[in-house]
Amino acid sequence: MTQIPLKEIMPNGEFLESGHLACPGCGASLSMRMVLKAMGEKTIVALPACCWSIIAGPYPQSSLKLPLYHSAFETGASVASGIKAALLARGDTETTVLAWAGDGGTFDIGLQALSGAAERNEDFLYVCYDNEAYMNTGIQRSSATPLGAWTTTTPGSHPEGRPKKDILAILAAHRIPYAASATVAYPEDLLAKVRKAKSIRGTRFLHLLAPCPPGWKTGDDETIELARMAVRARIFPLVEIENGETWRITVDSPGDPVGPYLAKQGRFKHLGREDAAAIQAGVDARWKALQRRVAGS
Amino acid sequence: MKKVIVGNHAVSWGVSLARAEVIAAYPITPQTQIVEELAEMCDDGRLAARFIKVESEHSAMAACIGAAATGVRTFTATSSQGLLLMHELLHWAGLGRLPIVMADINRAVAPGWNIWTDQNDTLAQRDTGWVQLYCENNQEVLDTTVQAFALAEKLSLPVMIVLDAFFLSHTSEPVDIPEPADVDAFLSRRDAALKLDTSDPHAFGALTTPAVYMEMRKRQQEAFDRVLETYQLIDADWDRRFGRSWSAIESYRTEDADTVLVTSGTITSTARYVINERRERGEKVGLLKIKMFRPFPTAALRRALAGIPKLAVLDRNISPGHGGIFAEELRSALYDLPADRRPRIDGYVLGLGGRDVTPDVIGECLDATRGNDGASSSREDIWVGVKP
Numbered sequence: 001m002t003q004i005p006l007k008e009i010m011p012n013g014e015f016l017e018s019g020h021l022a023c024p025g026c027g028a029s030l031s032m033r034m035v036l037k038a039m040g041e042k043t044i045v046a047l048p049a050c051c052w053s054i055i056a057g058p059y060p061q062s063s064l065k066l067p068l069y070h071s072a073f074e075t076g077a078s079v080a081s082g083i084k085a086a087l088l089a090r091g092d093t094e095t096t097v098l099a100w101a102g103d104g105g106t107f108d109i110g111l112q113a114l115s116g117a118a119e120r121n122e123d124f125l126y127v128c129y130d131n132e133a134y135m136n137t138g139i140q141r142s143s144a145t146p147l148g149a150w151t152t153t154t155p156g157s158h159p160e161g162r163p164k165k166d167i168l169a170i171l172a173a174h175r176i177p178y179a180a181s182a183t184v185a186y187p188e189d190l191l192a193k194v195r196k197a198k199s200i201r202g203t204r205f206l207h208l209l210a211p212c213p214p215g216w217k218t219g220d221d222e223t224i225e226l227a228r229m230a231v232r233a234r235i236f237p238l239v240e241i242e243n244g245e246t247w248r249i250t251v252d253s254p255g256d257p258v259g260p261y262l263a264k265q266g267r268f269k270h271l272g273r274e275d276a277a278a279i280q281a282g283v284d285a286r287w288k289a290l291q292r293r294v295a296g297s
Numbered sequence: 298m299k300k301v302i303v304g305n306h307a308v309s310w311g312v313s314l315a316r317a318e319v320i321a322a323y324p325i326t327p328q329t330q331i332v333e334e335l336a337e338m339c340d341d342g343r344l345a346a347r348f349i350k351v352e353s354e355h356s357a358m359a360a361c362i363g364a365a366a367t368g369v370r371t372f373t374a375t376s377s378q379g380l381l382l383m384h385e386l387l388h389w390a391g392l393g394r395l396p397i398v399m400a401d402i403n404r405a406v407a408p409g410w411n412i413w414t415d416q417n418d419t420l421a422q423r424d425t426g427w428v429q430l431y432c433e434n435n436q437e438v439l440d441t442t443v444q445a446f447a448l449a450e451k452l453s454l455p456v457m458i459v460l461d462a463f464f465l466s467h468t469s470e471p472v473d474i475p476e477p478a479d480v481d482a483f484l485s486r487r488d489a490a491l492k493l494d495t496s497d498p499h500a501f502g503a504l505t506t507p508a509v510y511m512e513m514r515k516r517q518q519e520a521f522d523r524v525l526e527t528y529q530l531i532d533a534d535w536d537r538r539f540g541r542s543w544s545a546i547e548s549y550r551t552e553d554a555d556t557v558l559v560t561s562g563t564i565t566s567t568a569r570y571v572i573n574e575r576r577e578r579g580e581k582v583g584l585l586k587i588k589m590f591r592p593f594p595t596a597a598l599r600r601a602l603a604g605i606p607k608l609a610v611l612d613r614n615i616s617p618g619h620g621g622i623f624a625e626e627l628r629s630a631l632y633d634l635p636a637d638r639r640p641r642i643d644g645y646v647l648g649l650g651g652r653d654v655t656p657d658v659i660g661e662c663l664d665a666t667r668g669n670d671g672a673s674s675s676r677e678d679i680w681v682g683v684k685p
Contacts, residue, residue: 071362083366084363
C-alpha cells in the first residue's frame with residue numbers, strides 16, 4: 001500500500017473544538033473528528049447517552065460546531081427520525097442527520113429503535129462508535145464486548161463468555177441501502193465510506209471500532225496501532241454492504257495471528273494459551289463466513 | 298360545519314386544523330382511531346404532515362422530541378401501557394421545554410388486561426412537566442386539541458389532552474368543526490426561537506451541573522405558573538372567534554350549595570344530571586369540574602370552593618397506599634383556607650377499570666357526604682360499589 005500523508009487526504013473543515021473532554025488517546029473523539037470532516041457543516045447530530053455525552057462538554061459549552069441534540073440512551077435512531085421528518089416538513093432536503101451512538105446505545109438498549117428506523121429506511125446516517133463496553137459508566141460489559149475480555153461486570157475469573165454480536169449483519173438483514181465497518185486506523189477508507197454514505201438516501205449505518213485506552217487497559221499512544229491490528233488479524237474486517245446483499249471487503253485483512261493483539265491489552269491479560277486459541281478459532285470461522293458472503297454476492 | 302363524530306376523530310380533526318407537521322404514533326386500543334384518521338388525512342392531502350409509523354410508543358415520543366426540537370408542530374397519541382412506556386421521555390419533553398401535544402385516552406393499567414377507562418395512566422405522569430387537560434365531551438376535545446398547540450407553543454411546555462376510553466373515544470356526538478381559515482387566523486405556523494439549525498448551531502440537553510440545574514427547574518416552574526393565565530387568554534380568544542369556552546375549572550350550580558361534587562372527565566356529565574335532579578327536589582347541591590390538573594389551579598379552586606361546607610370528590614383513580622388523587626390534591630390546595638371556610642372533603646374511589654359510574658352511584662356518594670355530620674373522620678379512599 002502506498003503511503004499518503006494524512007494531511008493530503010483529510011478535508012480542511014474542522015467541527016470538533018480543542019478542549020473537548022475525551023480521555024487521552026480516545027478512539028471515539030478521533031472518529032467524530034474524521035467523520036464530521038467528511039460530513040461538512042450541513043449536519044445535525046442526534047446524540048444518545050454515551051461517552052460523547054461527556055466529550056461534547058457541559059452546558060453552556062459544546063465541543064462541536066454543529067447543532068447537537070442530547071437524548072435518552074435508547075433514542076438515537078428515533079430522535080434522528082424525528083429531526084429528519086421535521087427538516088423535510090419545512091422543505092430542507094439538504095441537511096444530513098447524523099445519529100452518533102456508542103455500542104451500548106446501539107447493540108443493546110437502542111437496538112429496537114434502530115431496527116424500527118432501519119426497517120422504515122429512515123433517511124439518516126447512524127454511526128456506532130464501538131469501544132466494546134459501557135466505558136462512560138466505568139467499563140461494564142455490553143453485547144459488543146468480545147469473547148474473553150475483562151470488564152467490571154465480567155471479572156477476570158469469569159471473563160466475557162460469548163462472542164460479540166454481529167451488528168453489521170443485523171443491519172444488513174434490514175436491507176438498508178448502505179452498511180459498512182471502518183476505523184480511524186484506515187482514514188482513507190473511513191472518509192470514503194462516510195462520503196459514500198452521505199451521497200445515498202435512506203438508512204446508512206457505519207460501525208466504527210474505537211479503541212479505548214482506559215477500558216482496554218492500553219497506552220494512550222496505541223489506539224491507531226490496536227485498531228490496525230484488529231483489522232489485520234481479521235477481528236474487525238473492513239467491509240461494506242449495499243442493499244443488504246452485496247458484501248465487499250474494502251481493505252485486505254492478511255490474517256495476522258490474534259495473539260499479539262490480545263497480548264497488548266490489559267483486558268485480556270488473564271487469558272491463557274488455550275483461551276487465545278479459542279478466540280483465534282472464532283475469528284477464523286467468522287472470516288470464512290464473511291468470505292462466503294462476499295463470494296455469494 | 299357540524300358532524301357527528303367519535304371523540305377520537307374529534308382529536309384527529311383538531312390536529313388537522315392545527316396543521317401539525319410531524320406525527321409519530323404507535324397503535325394501542327382505544328387510541329388507534331385517532332392515528333388511523335390522521336393517516337387518512339395525510340394520505341388524501343387534507344393534512345400536509347410527515348407521519349412516522351414507529352415501532353413503539355417510546356420511539357413515538359422520541360421522534361416527537363427530535364421533530365419538536367427542530368422547530369415544527371408535533372403530535373402523538375397513546376393510552377395506558379403506551380403512555381407508561383413513554384414515561385422516561387415525557388420528562389425529556391417536559392424539561393426539554395418542547396411544545397409537543399399528545400392525546401391520551403384514559404385506560405386502566407394491567408395486569409389484568411383492561412382496555413376500559415380510568416385515570417391511573419395519566420395521573421402517574423403527574424410530575425413529568427406536562428400540562429394536563431381533562432375533557433368532558435367531543436366538542437371540548439376538538440376545541441382543546443387546537444387550543445393545546447397555542448398554549449404549548451406560547452410557553453414551550455408539552456400539553457396532554459385527556460379523554461375517557463370509550464365514553465368519549467368511541468362515543469359519537471355532534472361536533473361543530475371550525476373552518477380551517479378561521480383556525481389559521483387563531484393559530485399561526487410555529488416559529489421556534491431556538492431549534493436545531495445548521496445556520497445557528499446550539500447544543501441542547503448537555504450535562505447540567507448542580508451549579509445550573511436548579512435554575513433550569515425553576516424556569517420550568519415559572520412557565521407552569523403562567524399556564525392558567527395564558528390558557529384563559531387563549532380560551533377567551535377562542536370564545537370570541539368560535540363562541541365556545543372551556544374553563545380550567547367550572548362551577549355548576551354551586552351558589553348556596555351545602556355539598557359540591559368534584560369531578561373530571563365524563564363523570565362530570567353524569568354528575569350534572571344528578572345535580573339538576575337534586576336541585577329540582579330543592580337540595581342545595583352543586584358541581585365543580587376540574588379540567589386542568591397540571592398545573593393544579595390552586596388559587597382558583599380556593600376562590601371557587603371557600604365557604605362550601607362539604608365536598609364529595611369522585612376519583613376514577615387510586616394512589617395505592619394513599620387515596621384518590623384529585624381528593625388528595627384538593628385537600629392540599631384548600632388546607633390554607635381559614636378553618637371556618639375550609640370544606641370537609643370526602644374522597645370516593647370509583648369506576649376503576651371502566652366500571653360504570655351511574656347517576657345512582659353518584660347519588661350514593663352525594664347522600665353519604667351530605668348525611669355525614671362530621672362525626673366520622675374525612676377520608677380520600679372511600680371505595681364505592683366494591684363486592685365483598
